[in-house]
Structures are given as C-alpha cells and as structure tokens.
Amino acid sequence: MADEREARLEKLGELRAQGIDPYPIESARTHTAAEALAGYDALQGVRITLVGRLMQLREMGKAAFAHIEDGSGRIQIYLKRDAIGEEAFRRIRLLDLGDIIQVTGTLFTTRTGEKTVQVEEYAMLAKSLRPLPAKGAGGDLKLFDPEVRYRRRYLDLIANRDEVLPIFLTRARTLAAMREFLNARGFIEVETPILQPLYGGATARPFVTHHNTLDRDLYMRIAPELYLKRLIAGGIERVYEIGRIFRNEGIDRSHNPEFTMMECYQAYADYRDIMRLVEELYAHVTERVHGTTHITYQGVALDMAPPWQRVTLREAIAEHTGIDYEAYPEREQLAETMRARGYQVDPKLGRGRLIDDLKDAIIKGPEARVKGPVFLYDYPLDLSPLAKRKPGTRETVERFQPYAGGLELGNAFSELNDPLDQRARFEDQARQRAHGDDEAQVLDEDYIEALEVGLPPTGGFGGGVDRLVMLLADQDSIRETIAFPTLREK
Numbered sequence: 001m002a003d004e005r006e007a008r009l010e011k012l013g014e015l016r017a018q019g020i021d022p023y024p025i026e027s028a029r030t031h032t033a034a035e036a037l038a039g040y041d042a043l044q045g046v047r048i049t050l051v052g053r054l055m056q057l058r059e060m061g062k063a064a065f066a067h068i069e070d071g072s073g074r075i076q077i078y079l080k081r082d083a084i085g086e087e088a089f090r091r092i093r094l095l096d097l098g099d100i101i102q103v104t105g106t107l108f109t110t111r112t113g114e115k116t117v118q119v120e121e122y123a124m125l126a127k128s129l130r131p132l133p134a135k136g137a138g139g140d141l142k143l144f145d146p147e148v149r150y151r152r153r154y155l156d157l158i159a160n161r162d163e164v165l166p167i168f169l170t171r172a173r174t175l176a177a178m179r180e181f182l183n184a185r186g187f188i189e190v191e192t193p194i195l196q197p198l199y200g201g202a203t204a205r206p207f208v209t210h211h212n213t214l215d216r217d218l219y220m221r222i223a224p225e226l227y228l229k230r231l232i233a234g235g236i237e238r239v240y241e242i243g244r245i246f247r248n249e250g251i252d253r254s255h256n257p258e259f260t261m262m263e264c265y266q267a268y269a270d271y272r273d274i275m276r277l278v279e280e281l282y283a284h285v286t287e288r289v290h291g292t293t294h295i296t297y298q299g300v301a302l303d304m305a306p307p308w309q310r311v312t313l314r315e316a317i318a319e320h321t322g323i324d325y326e327a328y329p330e331r332e333q334l335a336e337t338m339r340a341r342g343y344q345v346d347p348k349l350g351r352g353r354l355i356d357d358l359k360d361a362i363i364k365g366p367e368a369r370v371k372g373p374v375f376l377y378d379y380p381l382d383l384s385p386l387a388k389r390k391p392g393t394r395e396t397v398e399r400f401q402p403y404a405g406g407l408e409l410g411n412a413f414s415e416l417n418d419p420l421d422q423r424a425r426f427e428d429q430a431r432q433r434a435h436g437d438d439e440a441q442v443l444d445e446d447y448i449e450a451l452e453v454g455l456p457p458t459g460g461f462g463g464g465v466d467r468l469v470m471l472l473a474d475q476d477s478i479r480e481t482i483a484f485p486t487l488r489e490k
Helices: 002-017 033-038 084-093 146-151 153-159 162-186 226-233 269-289 314-321 331-340 349-365 419-434 445-454 465-473
Strands: 048-060 063-070 075-082 100-109 115-126 208-210 216-220 237-245 258-267 294-297 300-303 309-312 375-380 397-404 410-414 458-464
Touching: 002 084, 033 048, 033 063, 033 075, 033 294, 048 075, 048 115, 048 349, 075 084, 075 100, 075 153, 075 445, 146 153, 153 162, 153 419, 162 237, 162 465, 226 237, 226 258, 237 269, 258 465, 269 294, 269 375, 269 397, 269 410, 269 465, 294 465, 309 465, 314 349, 314 375, 331 349, 349 375, 419 445, 458 465
Parallel strands: 075 115, 309 375
Antiparallel strands: 048 063, 048 100, 063 075, 100 115, 208 216, 237 258, 258 458, 294 300, 375 397, 397 410, 410 458
C-alpha cells in the first residue's frame, strides 16, 4: 500500500512538472454515462464530454481500452494514439485505477458490440493517491469486511456499488414518500430542538453535552415528542418531524445510537385513527419504493397493504409464551413465573419492563414468532407513561406498536392530555429511576404547563426510518441503511 502510494505521488509530481494541474477547478461534462448509452443513436457524430472514475485500463500497443464510472453507471472508452496524439498517449502511463478523468470524443460500437467513446482528448480531474480495493475472483472490485465497508463508506460505494447504492436510493425514496403522504393529508413539517434542557418522550438514556456560554448541561434529544405535542397545544392540529435522534444505548442489528425518526401527531384523533394512518402510510411508501405492497424480508413474504392484523399485547404474549401477565399483578409474581419458564429477569426492571422483555422475545429478531405486518395494542400503563388509559380499565393504555418481519417499526398512543394524571405518571417514573431504572423518564414541568393550557385529544406515532429502510431494502443490519454508522474504536 505504502509503495503504491509513493508511486502515485511520483506520477502526481510528474504531471505537475509537465504543467498539468491534477486537481483542476472546472470540468465540462455534457452527458452522463447513462445518458450517452441511452441516447446512442441520436448522438451519432456528436462530440460529447464524459467524466468518471477510471475503473479498468487495458493497454494494447498503440491503443488502450478503459472503463470510467460516474454516478449514473459505467461506459467503455477507447484511447488510440493516432486520435489523441503521441504526447497524450504517452501520458496514459501516469493514469491509475481510481483516477477521476474527463474524456471528449464520439460514440461508436466495438466488434464485440459494446458502445464506446472514441476519445479525442482527455484530462485529469482528480489524481487518486490510494489504490482501489483488490479485485475479487470474478475480476470485479469487492469489499467484504464489514469493518472496512462501514469505516470507509467511500470505498464501499466504489467497490460494491451495485449492492450498496440501491440501499441509499431506497432510503431517499422512503423519506420522499413519507413527506408526500403526510403533506397530502395536511400535516405540517416542523423542526424541534436537538439540544434540550430536559430529555423525554421515550424510555432511553441520553447523551449529555455542555453549553459553555450558558454554563449548563444539555441533552441530545431521545425523541421530539414533547415538543411536537406543545405545538399541538398551540393550535397546529397536524404536525410531523423527520430528524436525528440520539440514545445512549447498545449497538446491534437493529440499534444505532444515532438514528432517524419520523414522528407525527394529529389532534382530535385516537390510536385507532393512527393505526389506519400508519398502515396507509407504510403501504404508500412501499408502493412508491417497490411499485407494489408485496415484499420479501429475509425470506418472509409480507403484504404491507391495509388492513394489518391487530392483536392485543396480552393475547400475543400469552399465545407464544404461555404467560398471561394480567394473572400476575405484582412484579415479583411475574418475575418468578418468567424465571420458571427460562426467561432472564433483570432485578432493576419494573413489571412493565419485564412485560416488554416478554414481548421482545416473541416479536423481534430473525426468530420472531409473529411475522406481521401486525399491530400489537393495549399495553400496561407502567410501560407507557405518556399514553391515555383505555376506558373501563385502570392498568391498560391505548398504545400500539407496528411489527413486520421481526422488526419493531415504531410506537403510537392516544396521547395522555390530563395534566394531573401526567404529573402522577412522571412522579412514578422518578420512583422507578430511584430504584435503578436509568431509562425511566424525567418530570418536565414546562410540558405539564402546556398540558394545563390544554392539549386536545391527540393521536401520535413515531417510526424508525432506518428500520423501515431495512425492511424495504431487505437488509438484516441497520448499519447497512446508515451511511456512517456508529462503530467501536479500531
């Protein structure tokens, strides 16, 4: 590697010695590679200029064939000494794979039937000082080591273009389709603080930072929820935000400490209205991305079209674990039953979080027993401090979560708008925190004040964008859907 870099540096010096700027300011592209190939017939006899990274180079005496690649694709070029001149032809030896070059010429078809640019002149646009990844068995560039791929995404995109680029195109289409759907239904996109004086809206540990001028600690948001509901209280009846969320948690196939969330809230709606909204949203996005609502995720066929299956959390857990958690109203009763059936029990967690562990055991991951798409609904109150009680019950709230293919896709409530009840819930969370649950929520006095001003009946949903892209791009790791995932130190 070091020797090759030194050789490339020598070529760089030689280019400069010849008066050639290896990093010029301008380029003069007239067509992309894809446009040249698609418009081949109309471009006959037309002088065109293409740019791209040099991916292959084969010298053959008085001529050379090469391939360049731009953002649209790859095209072959033909450099003939008689066409480009003796001096320019000699300079081919100063080219390396990875260099970004510009070529001008006309199109023709080789005897093997490949559409090719007959080069009349070429120029260096950016000299590459490091070699591209080694070629695989088939002669193509390939990177297989995930550590290298994620740390050097630029090499991943160069070497594994056909596998990686479609994932990020799927991500872009997913975000565009989400906005299209919500905007068409009267939702207003807003931005809320990322740095917050208090964190809330989710069960998670925050990242802490310090503002020097104010001399105070601030928290990277774990959710935009409480700010979005403040806007609902202020009279914006339909609101949404797509933005980055930060949770100081572990890293695995479906978790990254920094991720993208879409949260939306609708006044005068409950969780049944939001269920319909979510299944219609996900069907719309899937249709926009794939042209159909039928997809396959990790070998499992799914139809994202409404209506989705609806199962209460209690029914799902009882069916697949044999544990009816409502038969164990005390935390220790449930914990003992779970241990007896082989489940690990964290002594720091309350009853609600233990129920959540049972849910995860049946619904999440490659071995999920419930494939979906499905809404699990009606959750324990102590697991859902921001959700409204289900009428006629004391310990159940109107909450649901969508799942598909073993992926948890989000979280939704009929939002709690009783300020006295909300204060009591926050105080209970504080007691759980005092007993060791460091993910319990904190009491936000300003949010309580907004509720006291008056929050209309509201339904809300928060969905992970990265996990939805996992589903739509059929990827088994969230790191494949994030351009630069969080990694451990080398």
